[in-house]
Amino acid sequence: MQVQEPQLSSKQSIANHFKTGVLIVNLGTPDSPSTPDVRKYLREFLMDGRVIDFPFVFRWMLVNLIIAPFRSPKSAKVYQELWTDRGSPLKFYGEDVERMLQAQLGTEYDVKLAMRYQNPSMDAGLEAFRKAGYKKIIVVPFFPQYASATTGSVYEKTMEIVKNWQIIPEISFVNTFYDHPKFVQFFTEAAQQYMAKHEYDYFMFSYHGLPERQIRKGDCTGNTCKLGSCCDTIHAMNQYCYRAQCHETTRLLAKSLGLKEGDYMTTFQSRLGKDPWIQPYTDATIKEMVAKGKKKILVFSPAFVADCLETTIEIGEEYKELFEELGGEHWQLVESLNNSPLWVDLLEDLIKKA
Numbered sequence: 001m002q003v004q005e006p007q008l009s010s011k012q013s014i015a016n017h018f019k020t021g022v023l024i025v026n027l028g029t030p031d032s033p034s035t036p037d038v039r040k041y042l043r044e045f046l047m048d049g050r051v052i053d054f055p056f057v058f059r060w061m062l063v064n065l066i067i068a069p070f071r072s073p074k075s076a077k078v079y080q081e082l083w084t085d086r087g088s089p090l091k092f093y094g095e096d097v098e099r100m101l102q103a104q105l106g107t108e109y110d111v112k113l114a115m116r117y118q119n120p121s122m123d124a125g126l127e128a129f130r131k132a133g134y135k136k137i138i139v140v141p142f143f144p145q146y147a148s149a150t151t152g153s154v155y156e157k158t159m160e161i162v163k164n165w166q167i168i169p170e171i172s173f174v175n176t177f178y179d180h181p182k183f184v185q186f187f188t189e190a191a192q193q194y195m196a197k198h199e200y201d202y203f204m205f206s207y208h209g210l211p212e213r214q215i216r217k218g219d220c221t222g223n224t225c226k227l228g229s230c231c232d233t234i235h236a237m238n239q240y241c242y243r244a245q246c247h248e249t250t251r252l253l254a255k256s257l258g259l260k261e262g263d264y265m266t267t268f269q270s271r272l273g274k275d276p277w278i279q280p281y282t283d284a285t286i287k288e289m290v291a292k293g294k295k296k297i298l299v300f301s302p303a304f305v306a307d308c309l310e311t312t313i314e315i316g317e318e319y320k321e322l323f324e325e326l327g328g329e330h331w332q333l334v335e336s337l338n339n340s341p342l343w344v345d346l347l348e349d350l351i352k353k354a
């Protein structure tokens with residue numbers, strides 16, 4: 001049986017020619033916390049050549065013969081801890097933001113949530129825009145700092161999907177927002193609530209890590225990144241360096257919160273594999289700080305726009321346990337943007353400028 005495409009009425013069709021489709025895209029999460037669904041998710045995610053940037057055959061063997069079989073059951077257990085009545089936080093916060101942003105932008109825009117891996121898929125979202133015949137599409141990757149593994153991958157996937165369309169409408173991509181005033185305002189206000197109740201003796205800014213190799217590969221200026229103090233300032237030559245953008249986020253937040261030099265640090269978490277990832281590592285820094293007598297630490301996670309496995313479980317539970325076992329007294333994670341109205345305002349700013 002042949003499936004008929006739904007026909008738009010001519011009034012609807014004309015109205016669509018003046019509309020903009022907005023695809024908000026986060027990383028993705030498994031469909032359920034079962035081992036087979038986690039395995040499916042990890043396979044799709046890690047087979048992306050921008051995430052595990054090894055030649056295809058080597059990547060295929062690594063992912064399908066080692067990582068997916070051995071990691072999936074362990075990761076599934078952690079996802080079961082994270083899962084709520086509404087499912088995975090990464091997804092349900094995305095659904096909340098999709099609804100709130102649609103209400104805020106009005107009928108000139110059609111907002112759809114997509115995930116780079118798994119569901120709802122980018123294919124489905126972009127195909128709906130194509131069928132509707134919108135005049136313009138804006139793609140908004142949900143990553144404050146640029147990395148080839150995240151923002152770069154969303155761009156590549158978008159281009160792969162639209163490359164065979166007869167009509168490719170105007171497409172804009174949001175790039176970064178690590179220095180957006182509303183981004184800084186959100187984390188400042190969220191932190192101030194905790195700082196009003198507790199006196200903290202140290203502040204950690206823990207970002208998702210990346211293999212050092214990927215930072216070097218992204219250095220279009222000819223290996224000027226030495227993975228050291230060169231990333232302490234951001235300028236034209238290193239403006240797309242993930243590490244430099246993370247340091248800049250920290251600097252802006254530290255300034256806005258009035259933190260003193262020496263009372264805070266940028267660190268990197270979530271390593272995978274044996275190759276060196278960018279440093280300092282969050283767990284090593286926790287050990288170092290407790291040894292220096294720091295007892296009350298406030299932790300930020302400004303590489304994520306929604307709380308997820310990496311924030312709630314890794315920082316909020318695993319690192320907290322490590323800190324307390326070592327003798328730390330008070331460990332507090334500052335929540336992500338999640339479904340806050342300020343995040344929706346920030347997105348509106350980015351979209352109106354795109």
Ligand SMILES: C=CC1=C(C)c2cc3[nH]c(cc4nc(cc5[nH]c(cc1n2)c(C)c5CCC(=O)O)C(CCC(=O)O)=C4C)c(C)c3C=C
Nearest residue numbers: 027028029030051075090147149150208272303308309310
């Ligand atoms: C800033 C955003 C992210 C970057 C950069 C990033 C790079 C990156 N990640 C892996 C491997 C894994 N990441 C996993 C989970 C995960 N990663 C991000 C974001 C970034 N990743 C998010 C938001 C999440 C959580 C998703 C959720 O469902 O809550 C995982 C899966 C979890 C696990 O098994 O531990 C892996 C694996 C690599 C290799 C990489 C860069 C090269």
Ligand SMILES: [Fe+2]
Nearest residue numbers: 027208270310
């Ligand atoms: Fe990751």
Ligand SMILES: [Fe+2]
Nearest residue numbers: 225226230231
């Ligand atoms: Fe650098």
